[in-house]
Amino acid sequence: MKTLTSITLSGFLLAAGAGAASAQSVVISPEQETVIREYVTTQEIQPIEVPAEVTIEVGTTLPETIELRPLEVPEAEVEYHYIVVDNRTVLVEPQTREIVYIIE
Template sequence: MRMRLSIAAAGVLLLAGVGAAAAQDVIIAPEQETVIREYVEKQPLASVNIPGVELNIGSTLPDTVELHEVPDVEYRYVVVDDRTVIVDPGTRRIVKIIQ
């Protein structure tokens, strides 16, 4: 019985680690990051506060947070606590914090 619980626990930890690694494996091409930075400077947004959400790569933003498009870039952005946050629009997960 203990062996089964240990194996199950190890499996859960392994899957959790894979999920965390997948969230951090998103690589934004330097060209896209430059486009995003330039666009954000030209189209400034008011900073929002999202209580209860830590700004970390892999964190998920709630549906109540409006994500903004950058032309010709697959990701969206929002300014949270005066930091520009790049988000995968499909999962709403933070993929990069650039400011």
């Protein structure tokens, strides 16, 4: 019985660890946020309307139908693309199309 409990507990801990690893977040400093916000403002990009089934939150993968803009700000030291939704700048990993950070 003790062995079964240990195996069950080990499985639970393994699953919890896998969940934590997949929920990694990107760290953007306040200085980087300022530089990115200024860049996006100068680009005068119109906010987009996302399909109803798409949730704008970190970890969401955006569909191919949403056009991503390259974030061309070398001084920010990040290599993401972005979209603007509801006055928020949404940073996206271009290879996976996953939302990695949202600037309010």
